[in-house]
Amino acid sequence: MNLYEAIFVRKSVRKYSMDKIDQNVIDHIMNFADSIPMLFDDIKIKLELVQLADLKHFQSGILTVKAPYYLVLYSTKESGYLINAGNIMEQIVLYITARGLGTCYIANLNLKDKVVEEKEYEQVIAIAFGEGENEVYRQSDKAKRLPVKSIAVFKEEADKNIRAIVSAVRLAPSGMNGQPWRLVVYNNRIHLFSKKSGIIKSIVKETRLIDMGICLAHLLIAAEEMWLEGKAVTLSNISSQNFKKNDYVISVKLS
Structure with a gap:
């Protein structure tokens, strides 16, 4: 495995x-x-x-x-x-x-x-x-995760490799299963955003940034599996903007 x-x-x-x-x-x-x-x-x-x-x-x-x-x-x-x-x-x-x-x-x-x-x-x-006392594996359909349509916006008709990457991101674990990631998806790049929290506490913000790192790991691992090179970058033209519902975190360029 x-x-x-x-x-x-x-x-x-x-x-x-x-x-x-x-x-x-x-x-x-x-x-x-x-x-x-x-x-x-x-x-x-x-x-x-x-x-x-x-x-x-x-x-x-x-x-x-x-x-x-x-x-x-x-x-x-x-x-x-x-x-x-x-x-x-x-x-x-x-x-x-x-x-x-x-x-x-x-x-x-x-x-x-x-x-x-x-x-x-x-x-x-x-x-x-x-060593787990019981089974340490589960089937992916048993994971309680949001559907793809709730976490990703596809700006282009995505091929099977891109959809496989998004499916892997969807299964990332997060604190309290909050699943804060929101994706804007193109065939050669994916922008990662974090859903804003109604609770303004630094500890919540910090936990969500750790969650976003976990999500990013899934994205980069899946990209490699699809024989794509993924490079994490911060894009100033996006980071300089203010978004109502989400905070920009990082982008991944795919080639």
């Missing part, structure tokens, strides 16, 4: 066996994570693998789950760092899924005993993962 195929079967897993994973598998996961390029060159990240056994202050609740392993992403706060974090972590999630393991995004992981030394880094996103 490759990353593209994992998009269509991955689900959030909230119950785990506490058995340890073979160290070779852990090494492969971390090596893959280290190989993922940043969206923007000036962003630096750190990934920390944490085992439940090493956490003295773990607190379970509705926003987190008990799992044998956690992967925490820290980032410097450069422009685009939240989108970058979502993009990187979703690729890791899909890689773990392809290895037959379960994953679940969690709101935050209280690491009182483990703090990244460099003060310029902040914890952005974390996942729980491990």
